[in-house]
Amino acid sequence: MLFKDVVGQASLKNKLIQGIQNGRIPHAQLFLGKPGSGSLPLALAYAQYVSCINRGENDSCGECSSCRKYASLTHPDLHFSFPYPSKVKDDLAKDYIKEWRLALHENPYMDYEGWMKFRDAENKQGNIPIRELRAIIRSLSLKTFESEFKILILWLPEYMGNEGNVLLKIIEEPPQNTLFLLVGEKTDRILNTIISRTQPVRVPPILDEELSAYLQEKYELDEIHAKRFALMAHGDLNLAISLTQETENPYFSQFRTVIGICYTRKMGDAVKWAEGLSAQGRESLKGFLLYGIEVLRGIIIYSFHQKDGAWSKVEADFIRKFDELKIPISHLEKIVKGIEDAIGGIERNGNAKMILTELTFTIAKNLRK
Ligand SMILES: [Zn+2]
Numbered sequence: 001m002l003f004k005d006v007v008g009q010a011s012l013k014n015k016l017i018q019g020i021q022n023g024r025i026p027h028a029q030l031f032l033g034k035p036g037s038g039s040l041p042l043a044l045a046y047a048q049y050v051s052c053i054n055r056g057e058n059d060s061c062g063e064c065s066s067c068r069k070y071a072s073l074t075h076p077d078l079h080f081s082f083p084y085p086s087k088v089k090d091d092l093a094k095d096y097i098k099e100w101r102l103a104l105h106e107n108p109y110m111d112y113e114g115w116m117k118f119r120d121a122e123n124k125q126g127n128i129p130i131r132e133l134r135a136i137i138r139s140l141s142l143k144t145f146e147s148e149f150k151i152l153i154l155w156l157p158e159y160m161g162n163e164g165n166v167l168l169k170i171i172e173e174p175p176q177n178t179l180f181l182l183v184g185e186k187t188d189r190i191l192n193t194i195i196s197r198t199q200p201v202r203v204p205p206i207l208d209e210e211l212s213a214y215l216q217e218k219y220e221l222d223e224i225h226a227k228r229f230a231l232m233a234h235g236d237l238n239l240a241i242s243l244t245q246e247t248e249n250p251y252f253s254q255f256r257t258v259i260g261i262c263y264t265r266k267m268g269d270a271v272k273w274a275e276g277l278s279a280q281g282r283e284s285l286k287g288f289l290l291y292g293i294e295v296l297r298g299i300i301i302y303s304f305h306q307k308d309g310a311w312s313k314v315e316a317d318f319i320r321k322f323d324e325l326k327i328p329i330s331h332l333e334k335i336v337k338g339i340e341d342a343i344g345g346i347e348r349n350g351n352a353k354m355i356l357t358e359l360t361f362t363i364a365k366n367l368r369k
Contacts, residue, residue, distance in 0.1 A: 001044035001070070001108060003059045007237050008210030009038055012203060016046055017058060025050060025149075026199040028171045028180040030157070033203025035111035035185060036236030040155060042203060043181040044070075044108065047078060047151045050179065066147060073101045076145040079152045081136055083112065083159035085124035092135050093128070109237050111185075112156060128156075130163040137170050140178050151179045158189040171197045205235020219244050245312065251291040252315055259322070262364040270364070274356035282346055285356075289343045295319065296336050300329055331366035338362035 003013050019025065033039035045060070048070040054061035061067055069075035080100060081093045093100070096119070103110055103118040110118070116126060136152060144150045157164060171180055171194070182198055184190050206214075211230035214237075215221045221229070221244060233240035254277065261269045277285065298311060299322050311319065338359050345355040 001041050001048055002062055003045045003049065006038050006041045006045050007214045008206035009042060009203065010210065012042065012201075013045075016042070016201070017049065020046075020050055020055075021057075025179065027174050027178065028182070028198040029201050030182045030184060030190075030195065030198035031201045031203055032184055032187060034205065034236065036109055036233075036238040036240075037203045037205050038109060038237065039183050039185075039201075039203040040104075040110075040153075041108040042201075043153050043183045044104075047153060047179070047181060050149055050151065051075065051077065051147045073104060075147070077147040077150040079136070079139055079150065080155070081128060081132060081152065082115070082155040083126035083128050085116070085119070085121045085126045086129065090131060092132050094135070107238075111238065112159075114238075126159060128154075128160045128164075130166065133160065133163055133166050136167070140170060141175055144177060149177045149179050151181060153181045153183060155183045157182045157184050157191070157194055158186060160191065160194075162191070164191045164194055168193055168197060206237060207235065211235060211237065211240055215240060215244060251288045252295075252312075252318075254288055255292050255295060256318060258360060258363065259367070262360055263325075263367045265364055267360070267364065270360035271357055274353050274360060278352035278356055282349075282352070285346055285352060286343055289339050289346070292339050293336055296332055296339075299323060300332055303329065325367075326369060327367060328369065331368065334366045335363050338366075 003017065006013065031039040031043045048060045048067060049055060051066045051070065052060035053064040053066050060070070062071070066075060070078065073080075080097065082100060084091075084093055084096050099119060103115055106118070107114065112126070116124070136154070140150060140152060142150075160167075170178075174180065180198065182194070187195060208227070208230045211233060212223070212226040215226040215229055216223060219226075219241075225244075229240050229243045232243055258270070258273055261267075261273055277288070280288075295315070295318075298315075298319050301307070302319050302323050342355050342359045346352060
């Protein structure tokens with residue numbers, strides 16, 4: 001994980017990087033932040049930067065042998081520990097390292113529930129048992145393989161229980177060149193004895209403007225939507241992403257309305273709908289009509305393959321229900337043609353209300369078996 005791939009957190013990244021460059025590398029740190037703020041990705045980026053052979057001013061090089069092993073999470077001096085629901089007697093976290101790597105590649109921002117879901121263990125309780133803690137002590141007592149430091153990333157010390165006290169001695173007097181990076185969420189569920197022996201790194205929620213910029217870039221959202229989601233997510237990246245995925249295309253409800261009106265042949269409502277919509281600007285009207293064509297094409301494709309395309313959940317549900325009406329494809333194509341004509345009319349500055357009213361009649365006529 002490179003620092004640049006961690007969303008936002010500019011000022012904390014800067015502080016961490018400065019610390020490493022100035023040789024201030026505390027041997028035990030506790031990254032604390034709520035899920036979705038990025039405490040685990042930050043700990044990973046920190047560990048990679050410490051170990052990078054070709055450290056840049058602001059980030060790891062991403063290319064040296066250490067960075068390449070970090071990218072695949074397979075560096076021999078990088079140790080992980082995390083809660084897991086025991087499957088067989090005496091199992092250790094390292095027995096699940098492949099799943100752990102996959103889960104982290106998929107979403108380094110995952111929370112405990114996400115990890116349990118990934119492991120198909122939603123109804124099981126995970127923990128970090130004493131035998132795992134003893135295994136940590138054993139592996140950290142070994143010499144380093146390749147790097148100056150051996151680093152333990154221990155995710156969610158909340159799940160250690162009182163057994164966590166067996167780590168106190170090694171945290172207090174660690175073997176040479178050993179770094180403990182604990183990554184937790186809630187101080188009130190972590191042993192006080194652990195907290196008092198680690199240097200806290202408080203990971204704040206991602207700033208609204210950082211989150212908004214990320215959503216615009218990664219999810220191609222416009223500024224208004226991105227800002228709205230960022231505000232609603234309170235700095236939680238996972239929540240922000242789930243909000244963007246549930247979002248309803250603003251044209252969708254309009255489209256669903258007009259289809260409903262036309263299907264039930266409430267033509268009085270159709271005229272009112274046309275009147276209401278015609279008050280919108282021409283560009284927006286055109287956008288809506290193009291969207292309508294897209295959905296109809298989606299319905300036609302679905303009727304052939306029964307496969308959902310790249311639709312939101314509400315859109316996919318709508319398409320499936322529409323398909324159950326068994327409207328002939330030739331009728332759907334006539335509706336598409338009607339919409340194309342309407343777009344042409346709008347582009348030629350025709351009367352929007354009349355164009356839309358006419359369109360509703362075309363739709364109504366063709367929404368029959
Ligand atoms: Zn490197």
